[in-house]
Amino acid sequence: MWKYVKMLQYPVNIKNKDLQMAKYLVTQYGGSNGELAAALRYLNQRYTMPDEKGKALLTDIGTEELAHLEIIAAMVYQLMKDATPQELRAVGLGGHYAEHAKALYPTDANGFPFTVTYFATTGDPLADLQEDMAAEQKARAVYENLINLTNDPDVIAPLSFLRQREIIHFQRFKELFEYYKAKGYK
Amino acid sequence: MNLYYNPLQSSLTNIPISNQKQMPIDSQTGFIRGNLFANLYEPYLRSEPFPLKPINQRESLLNKVREYDFALVELDLFLDNHPNDQEKIQLYNQYLKQSKQARQEYEQRYGPLSLNSDWLNTYPWGWLTPPWPWEVS
Numbered sequence A: 001m002w003k004y005v006k007m008l009q010y011p012v013n014i015k016n017k018d019l020q021m022a023k024y025l026v027t028q029y030g031g032s033n034g035e036l037a038a039a040l041r042y043l044n045q046r047y048t049m050p051d052e053k054g055k056a057l058l059t060d061i062g063t064e065e066l067a068h069l070e071i072i073a074a075m076v077y078q079l080m081k082d083a084t085p086q087e088l089r090a091v092g093l094g095g096h097y098a099e100h101a102k103a104l105y106p107t108d109a110n111g112f113p114f115t116v117t118y119f120a121t122t123g124d125p126l127a128d129l130q131e132d133m134a135a136e137q138k139a140r141a142v143y144e145n146l147i148n149l150t151n152d153p154d155v156i157a158p159l160s161f162l163r164q165r166e167i168i169h170f171q172r173f174k175e176l177f178e179y180y181k182a183k184g185y186k
Numbered sequence B: 001m002n003l004y005y006n007p008l009q010s011s012l013t014n015i016p017i018s019n020q021k022q023m024p025i026d027s028q029t030g031f032i033r034g035n036l037f038a039n040l041y042e043p044y045l046r047s048e049p050f051p052l053k054p055i056n057q058r059e060s061l062l063n064k065v066r067e068y069d070f071a072l073v074e075l076d077l078f079l080d081n082h083p084n085d086q087e088k089i090q091l092y093n094q095y096l097k098q099s100k101q102a103r104q105e106y107e108q109r110y111g112p113l114s115l116n117s118d119w120l121n122t123y124p125w126g127w128l129t130p131p132w133p134w135e136v137s
């Protein structure tokens, strides 16, 4: 089970409205390399990990990704909370407003909705861990792209924090992958 | 202006990370970096890491909870792969104590952070105390 802690893992206090950035950032909410996909991928893969190390690591990283999902959601919410419908329309978020008003909705930066194909699970622990290592690298790269799209330190600081987390997650998946490979798991 | 970190200048280049000793740095620097392990830290921007700028007393007490909880996350992920590292197990338990203390300090002033808090025997129901995490405090 999970228990809620009423705080963000890293502080988010964005003072300036930036709808364009909200539009890009939402990809880490509902895009293929986003935090929702990561959380659900790991929490879904953990059932078929071959030993206690794998069950623990997939559970724990999956849980941390849920906290990252909340950070991204808070950022998108704060970036667009003061927007008018006309302002949303001006940055191409008119369609979003028509369907969801100012509610959050998991899509990628081009408005493509979240889909479970992002889960990518084979049941083969080595294949799944390599998928996860690639996913962490892709998420890191997307964080770098997003950092390149803004000058706002209120936005860059949490993005840099989240980017570092992908580096750590990659390292932990890699350690587990190498351990399983040496043990001859298939 | 050279804004980006040059990976060629990184001492990590060409050294297999798994062969290096993973020594945790202090929890405050680790939290600001988003990375508790010096040998795994690869900044992207030259301006990294970003010092915390708590906007009020509440936020600065909350940052202490975040800092210790972050160290716990990092050590736990490490220990999942290296369950025989006694030093890290001790460190985990030390941060656990500090995390509990920081929570008490925060919660007695600003209300419960979780539904197993010691600060829920209040009237009216303290769980509703604002702000919620996604709101600018």
Ligand SMILES: [Fe+2]
Binding pocket: A038, A065, A136, A139, A165, A166, A169
């Ligand atoms: Fe991750």
